[in-house]
């Protein structure tokens with residue numbers, strides 16, 4: 001009898017230890033939830049007591065978050081730069097338009113253009129201005145190049 005009681009008592013102790021081992025994480029979680037609940041209650045009480053200060057803190061935090069989230073600093077910087085930049089002025093150009101200038105493009109493919117002012121025409125020995133033409137390594141003015149070209 002006594003042996004049975006002892007064995008049953010030992011078995012009961014082992015079972016209770018096993019049950020405790022099985023449920024202790026849940027107990028710990030319950031304890032944690034209770035602690036968090038108490039902390040939240042304390043925070044809520046503090047907020048209820050100092051609601052103006054809390055509102056200021058929350059507003060400041062939201063403002064800082066918005067500044068970084070919407071990148072307000074570079075936007076404001078760009079806007080300021082745009083504000084201080086000089087605005088472009090549109091001028092209507094009178095006289096020959098671009099289309100009129102391009103209407104008759106000169107056929108200069110076969111004649112080499114030499115932009116020099118220190119040369120003399122091979123044909124008429126006139127001092128060459130801006131328009132200088134080269135043909136067979138000789139330089140001609142704008143008028144004589146047509147004669148030379150027509151001769152050949």
Ligand SMILES: [Zn+2]
Pocket residue numbers: 121122123124125126140141142143144145
């Ligand atoms: Zn010439």
